[in-house]
Amino acid sequence: MLKEILMMALDNIIGNKMRSFLTMLGIMIGVTSIIALITVVQGVTGEVIDRFSEMGAGKVTVQAYGTALKAGLNENDIADLSAIEYVSGVSPTVSLGSTAVRNNKIFEDISVEGNNEIYFENNQDMVIQGRPLNIYDMSGYSNVCIIDENIADELFWGENPINKQMYLSGQNYTVVGLMESETNFYRQNVGRVKIPYKNALSLNAAANIMNIEIYLYDANETQAANYEIENVLNAAFNYAEDSFNIVNFESILSSMQEMQSMLTAMLTGIASIALLVGGVGIMNMMLVSVTERTTEIGLRKALGAEPRQIQYQFVIEAVLLSLLGGLFGALFGLLISYIASAAMDTKFALSPTAIALGLGFSALVGIVFGWAPARKASRLKPIDALRSE
Amino acid sequence: MSETVVDMVKIIKNYQIADQEIHVLKEIHLQIKQGEFIAVLGPSGSGKSTLMNIIGCLDTPTSGEYFLAGRKIQDQNEKTMARIRNTEIGFIFQSFHLLARQTALRNVELPLIYAGYKQKERRAMAEAMLEQVGLADRSSHFPNQLSGGQQQRVAIARALINNPTILLADEPTGALDQKTGIQVLELFHEINSRGRTIIMITHDAGIAKQAKRIVNIIDGIVSEGGLNIA
Known part of the structure; x- marks a missing residue:
């Protein structure tokens, strides 16, 4: 039917x-x-x-706000974080402002970031010419830097900047690498320089590490790693509230x-x-x-x-x-x-x-x-x- | 004595139009026996169509009793009425009412579909029935490829396919010319001679004469007999 x-x-x-x-x-x-x-x-x-997730998988970012007694993280804390079993590497970022000078040409309001070799290992595509900073640059006495194209255009017009000298906050630095320029929030071209992080710490009067990227062996262990990192940071800031923030890409994802x-x-x-x-x-x-x-x-x-x-x-x-x-x-x-x-x-x-x-x-x-x-x-x-x- | 297939006792049918009650059928008594060929003769407005609808289980009387093949027809639900129409009554209409997009064969099969037959059985039965009405070679034709007489014969085959108790024909020759009308009536005689009860509704005394028995209906009252009134 x-x-x-x-x-x-x-x-x-x-x-x-x-x-x-x-x-x-x-x-x-x-x-x-x-x-x-x-x-x-x-x-x-x-x-x-x-x-x-390609960009952020297996990576945890820590922002340290500090407390009245301790403004940021120090090298001992970095060592503690590196000791966590899930962590393959810790890359602190020390940010400061500076001025670059070469042959009477001045580039002001440069954003300088101090990074270690682990940062460069995990951001291999960043350097478009020359070489990234490596473990031998991290002694604290090696004045090498990577500059962006804005600075290259401004201070090294018409020449190859690699292995040339310039002054950063009054200290003589050798340019070893070149990276792409970025525009800031207001779409202005800003100068960016990367130097070994110990150099940045010595340039910065506060000498505190406010920003850390922690790389993990396995992205699936983000939860467990998160827990361990929290323990270390709580101990570092003596369990003060709102002293730090952990951002993992899993939650963003x-x-x-x-x-x-x-x-x-x-x-x-x-x-x-x-x-x-x-x-x-x-x-x-x-x-x-x-x-x-x-x-x-x-x-x-x-x-x-x-x-x-x-x-x-x-x-x-x-x-x-x-x-x-x-x-x-x-x-x-x-x-x-x-x-x-x-x-x-x-x-x-x-x-x-x-x-x-x-x-x-x-x-x-x-x-x-x-x-x-x-x-x-x-x-x-x-x-x-x-x-x- | 043969069995009574249609037995009507004091059948009254009233229609309510606006606030006026119209008495269409007034206390009708009618008995029709198995094997009869009867004509219900009356002018338009006489109530003959209403009588046909009640006989055909398309409508129910306001009061009175109607027995079809011994079964009382009253206040049945629609499903039961449909079943009774399907198995007890074969309808033939003035304008044939064939489905235009279906072949003659499919048109004849239609009642069998609702009776729940399988396709193979349906086909065989419908082919046999078309052969009986002389249209074996027209089974795959569509209604618009057939003449009026042929179309009415397809409709007759459809009416007969479920082996109904009565064949109910409403002005079966009304849409046909005289010659083909006579051919259809000849077919009716043939069907009747094999024992089928035929009830034919008409306004034409000449057509009514072909039946073995004539019932006149005027103003909702039936009377047995002659042709003189019409």
Whole structure:
């Protein structure tokens, strides 16, 4: 019986090709936009998250705010942190401001950062020319530095800065490497210099380490490492509240993933409006169809069709229409997201959730919006239905 | 003595139109026996269509008792009524009422679908029935590829396919020319001669004459007998 009803419904859809297609179009557009949006958003944000975790996986950043008794961390604390079993290396950053001078040319407000060899091992791509700072530069007496392109342009115009001298806070430094320039918050070009961190400590009057990056052997052990690091820092600051802050990328990552799913849900909600409009279209077409086929319905009833069987026939017709629209919509949606991912150079991931969602939604729309017209059809009295013509 | 298939006792049908009650059928008594070929003859507005609807279980009387093949028809739910129409009654309409997008064969199969037959059985039964009405070679034609007479014969095949107790024909020749009308009536005679009860509703005394028994209906009252009133 179900097969028969399915055939009747299909017959009618095929019999009204143009009208069926136009009705399906609404659902098609809805499903297309849902699938395209979900796939593209997941592709793009997935790419961002991937890059982010590449950058930050297995890394914990500590910001020391200090207390009244102890303004920052010192070398003993660094040694304690390095001793934690999960930690492969600790890279403190000492930040200070300075002025660079060469041949009467002056570059002011330079941001100087003191780093150790571990920092450079973990940021291998940073130096674009020359060499990074290594363990032999870390004695505290080796005045070598890496400068950015801004300083190179300003102080070494027209020449190769590598192995040239310049003055930093009055001390003679040899340039060993070059890194790309960055713009600051206000989009101004600023000068950046990296020097061995012990040199930075001696340049900085406060001589405190406020910022540390801790590298782990295994990113999966972030939780356990976090706990150990907290213990060391609590001991270092004598359990004072708000004396430090630990940032691990895992928590940033999870909040980014949360954002991704929120964005997906929001866009799906917006695209669902199109689906809703499509549903109204189906309802409209089904109501017209019931009116047009009043005689047919009356005849079927006279020949022995039960009201339920008539109702099923019309509901199934609506669901079939809607599902067909959903299927074409899914195909188009995937095509669009494939093209979009190719154009934006992101990963194309066929999302089974999106397809299931699109098809499920369209079937649901068919049932919901087909119900009322089908009910109307099933309640027609056969005498009234046969009389109309 | 043959069995009574239609037994109507004091059938009344009233319609409420606005605040006026219209008495369409006034205390109708009617008995039809198995194997009869009866014409219900009356002008338009006489209540003959309402009578047909009640006989055909498409409508229920306001009061009175109606027994079809010994079963009392009253206040049945829609599902039961559908089942009775499917198995007990074969309808033939003035305008044939064939489904335009279905072949002759599929049209004849239709009642069998609702009776729950399997496709193979349906096909075989419908083919046999089309052969009986002389349309074996037209089974894959669509209604618009058939003449009026052929279409009505497809409708007759459809009416007979479920082996109904009565064949109920509403102006079966109304849409046909005289020659094909006569052919259809000949087919009715043939069907009746094999024992099928036929009830034919008409306003045409010439057509009614073809039946073995004529019942006149005027203003909702039936009377047995002659042609003089119409």
